[in-house]
Amino acid sequence: xxxxxxxxxxxxxxxxLSVLSQALKSAGFAVRVAEDGESAxxxxxxxxxxxxxxxxxxxxxxxxxxxxxxxxxPLTQRIPIIFMTALTDTENKVKGFSLGxxxxxxxxxxxxxxxxxxRMHLQLKQLTDRLEQRVAERTAALEQAQVQLVQQExxxxxxxxxxxxxxxxxxxxSCIISNILPAQEYVADLTNILQLCQQHHSQLxxxxxxxxxxxxxxxxxxxxxxxxxxxQLSTERIKDVxxxxxxxxxxxxSVKVEVDVHQGLDSxxxxxxxxxxxxxxxxxxxxxxxxxxxxxxxxxxxxxxxVFMNIFAxxxxxxxxxxxxxxxxxxxxxxxxxxxxxxxxYVTIRIADNGIGMTDEVKKHIFxxxxxxxxxxxxxxxxxxIAHQIVVEKHGGAIKVNSxxxxxxxxxxxxxxxxxxx
Numbered sequence: 001x002x003x004x005x006x007x008x009x010x011x012x013x014x015x016x017l018s019v020l021s022q023a024l025k026s027a028g029f030a031v032r033v034a035e036d037g038e039s040a041x042x043x044x045x046x047x048x049x050x051x052x053x054x055x056x057x058x059x060x061x062x063x064x065x066x067x068x069x070x071x072x073x074p075l076t077q078r079i080p081i082i083f084m085t086a087l088t089d090t091e092n093k094v095k096g097f098s099l100g101x102x103x104x105x106x107x108x109x110x111x112x113x114x115x116x117x118x119r120m121h122l123q124l125k126q127l128t129d130r131l132e133q134r135v136a137e138r139t140a141a142l143e144q145a146q147v148q149l150v151q152q153e154x155x156x157x158x159x160x161x162x163x164x165x166x167x168x169x170x171x172x173x174s175c176i177i178s179n180i181l182p183a184q185e186y187v188a189d190l191t192n193i194l195q196l197c198q199q200h201h202s203q204l205x206x207x208x209x210x211x212x213x214x215x216x217x218x219x220x221x222x223x224x225x226x227x228x229x230x231x232q233l234s235t236e237r238i239k240d241v242x243x244x245x246x247x248x249x250x251x252x253x254s255v256k257v258e259v260d261v262h263q264g265l266d267s268x269x270x271x272x273x274x275x276x277x278x279x280x281x282x283x284x285x286x287x288x289x290x291x292x293x294x295x296x297x298x299x300x301x302x303x304x305x306x307v308f309m310n311i312f313a314x315x316x317x318x319x320x321x322x323x324x325x326x327x328x329x330x331x332x333x334x335x336x337x338x339x340x341x342x343x344x345x346y347v348t349i350r351i352a353d354n355g356i357g358m359t360d361e362v363k364k365h366i367f368x369x370x371x372x373x374x375x376x377x378x379x380x381x382x383x384x385x386i387a388h389q390i391v392v393e394k395h396g397g398a399i400k401v402n403s404x405x406x407x408x409x410x411x412x413x414x415x416x417x418x419x420x421x422x
Contacts (some may be wrong), residue, residue, distance in 0.1 A: 001170040002335065005030065005049070005050035005122075006029070006030035006031060006032050006049050006050060006054075007024055007029050007030065007031050007032075007050060007051050007053065007055045007118060007122075008031075008032050008033070008034060008040065008043065008044065008049040008050060008051070008052045008053070009021060009024075009031060009032070009033045009034070009052075010033075010034045010035075010036075010037065010053065010054045010058070010063070010066065011033075011035070011038040011053075011055040011058070011084065012035050012036060012059060014035075014059045016084075016107075017033045017035070018174035019111070020053065020109075020114065021033060021182055022113075023036050023111040023114065023115060024115065024118065027115045027118075029118065029261055032049065035422065036058055036059060036060050037058055037060055037063070037065060037066035037069075038060055038061060040052070040054070040066055041066060041069055041070065043342035044070060044076050044079065045073070045075065045076065048075070048076055048079055049079060050079075050081065050084070050122055050125065051080050051081075051118060051121055051125065051249055052070070052079055052080070052081045053082050053084055053105070053114075053118070053123055054066060054067060054081050054082065054083055054084065054101075055083075055084050055085065056083055056084070056085035056087055056092070056096070057085065057086075057087070063083060063085070064095060064096065064099060067083075067096070067099045067101060071099060071100040074221075077100070080102045080103075080122075080124075080125055081101045081102060081103055082101065082102060082103040082104070082117060082118070082121065082122050083096045083102065083103070083104050083105070084105045084106060084107060084109065085104070085105075086105070086107040086108075091418070092113070096172070102121055102124075103117055103121060105117060107277070109144065110305060113211060121421070141394075143369045148163070152162065167359060173235055173238050173239050173417065174239075176231070176235045176240065177232075177236070177298070178275060179233065180228060180231060180232045183230050184225070184276065186376060187225060187228060191221050191225075192226075193216060194221060195221070197212065198212070198217065200212070201213065224270050238362070244256055244377045254417045256298045256299055256300055257298070257299070257301065258296040258297065258298055259296055259297060259298075259299060259301040259304075259347065260294075260296055261294060261296075261297050261299075261304070261339065261347065262291050262294065264301055264304055264305045264308060265289075265304065265308055265337060265339075265349070266289075268305055268308040268309050268312055269287060269337075270310070272309070272312055272313065272316065275313075275316050276316070278327065282320065282323050282333075283332065283333060284333075285316060285319055285333045285334070285335060286332055286333065286334045287334075287335045287336075287337065288303050288334065288335070288336050288337070289337050289338075290337070290339070291337075291338075291339050292338075292339050292340045292341060294339055294341065294347050295347075295417050297347065297415055297417055298416075298417070298418050299395055299414075299415065299419070300390075300394060302393070302396060303390045304390065304395070304415075306308040306386070306390065307386075307387040307390050307391060307399075307413070308331070309385045310333070310350075310383040310384060310386070311351050311384075311387065311411050313383075314354075314383070314384070314407070314409075315335050315351065315353035316335075316354075316359070318353055318355025318356045318408075318409060319333040319335070319353055319354070319356075321355065322354075322355045322356040325356070331354065332354075333353075334353065334354050334357075335351065335352070335353050336350070336352045336353075337349075337350070337351055338350040338352075342414060344417075345416060345418070346397075346414050346415065346416055346417065347414070347415055347417060347418055348412060348413070348414050349412075349413040349414075349415070350410055350411070350412050350413075351410070351411045351413075352409065352410035352411075353408050353409055354407065354408040354409075355408055355409060356405075356406070357404050357405040357407050357408055357409055358401070358403040358405060358409060359402050359405050362403075363401055363403055366384055366401055367384050367387075367388040367399070367401075368385065369385045378413050387399065391413055391415070395415055395416065395419075396416055396419075397413065397414050397415040397416060398413075398414040399411065399412065399413050399414070400412050
């Protein structure tokens with residue numbers, strides 16, 4: 001037995017305490033004693049024993065009541081209890097077992113039998129503890145594997161989808177962009193011709209004069225170049241979105257590469273732009289950026305973008321919720337993004353919102369597997385668990401949350417500049 005393990009003997013008979021203590025000590029067991037149920041409970045709560053030998057008939061609270069109180073307490077309910085009693089009828093035995101006792105030793109007892117039973121139940125407890133530990137470890141490993149598989153599947157599926165969309169967008173957009181310049185030149189030539197026609201209006205055939213009269217030619221000549229410019233700006237915007245989609249969907253998971261983390265943040269925000277726009281009475285969600293000069297990070301960019309996506313999406317959800325509850329009617333809805341060098345080896349990324357905030361209890365479990373505060377069907381409880389795994393295990397960084405209920409939430413991500421050997 002370990003020095004911290006001991007057998008507690010509870011009996012109001014000093015002779016029984018002395019005899020049992022000597023017998024167990026001679027067999028190599030550490031022993032403590034208590035003469036009544038109240039002192040036994042106090043001792044157990046202060047320092048739990050490995051096993052309890054408990055007399056049934058005692059003054060004050062008897063052995064049955066003592067056992068009931070110990071089994072009702074989560075801190076002491078797993079301690080094996082062996083009753084010692086002269087009451088060996090079936091009714092009392094059934095009552096003891098129903099309260100959670102593991103065995104009965106009849107009085108008067110044989111020392112060898114007591115030692116054998118104590119040794120057997122301690123061995124059973126050790127085996128049970130080991131088995132429970134292995135089950136817990138295996139369960140944790142399975143949960144971790146599940147999170148990793150889900151993360152890889154989500155990233156792979158999302159990456160393929162976005163990369164496909166970006167590819168399909170790229171060809172028609174490139175065609176439009178390459179044709180706008182010659183179209184502008186053609187329009188310029190046609191404009192010159194039409195302006196000459198205006199100057200010699202009286203010399204033109206009647207049919208052409210009538211067509212010019214029915215058309216607001218001056219407005220057309222003024223507005224057409226503007227339309228082409230707007231088309232050019234829009235196609236450039238689509239091209240930027242396409243580039244952002246490709247940057248976001250990078251699925252390089254085997255080798256870390258050097259990337260600009262600001263590019264990942266901006267690409268993610270661009271993809272979520274439709275959720276940031278005003279919706280009905282809800283105003284637009286403002287995004288403020290305060291970027292410090294940062295070196296490129298050695299990382300898995302596709303995975304980091306997934307972290308940013310989860311945090312930004314949660315921030316938008318929190319802002320929408322606080323607006324729906326009417327708690328931000330006169331205040332802007334804001335997401336602040338800040339980056340800074342923590343030291344020469346680490347960078348810090350802060351993403352904060354002035355949304356609904358969290359309770360202390362929620363903060364304790366926010367990165368737990370399958371934990372979610374969202375309604376059924378709206379959250380899997382995997383997003384932030386995956387984010388934690390990506391930052392901590394995949395990149396050797398850290399992620400924490402600061403939040404005050406009703407005021408907002410801030411996620412703080414710390415990442416190494418150079419790839420960590422994990």
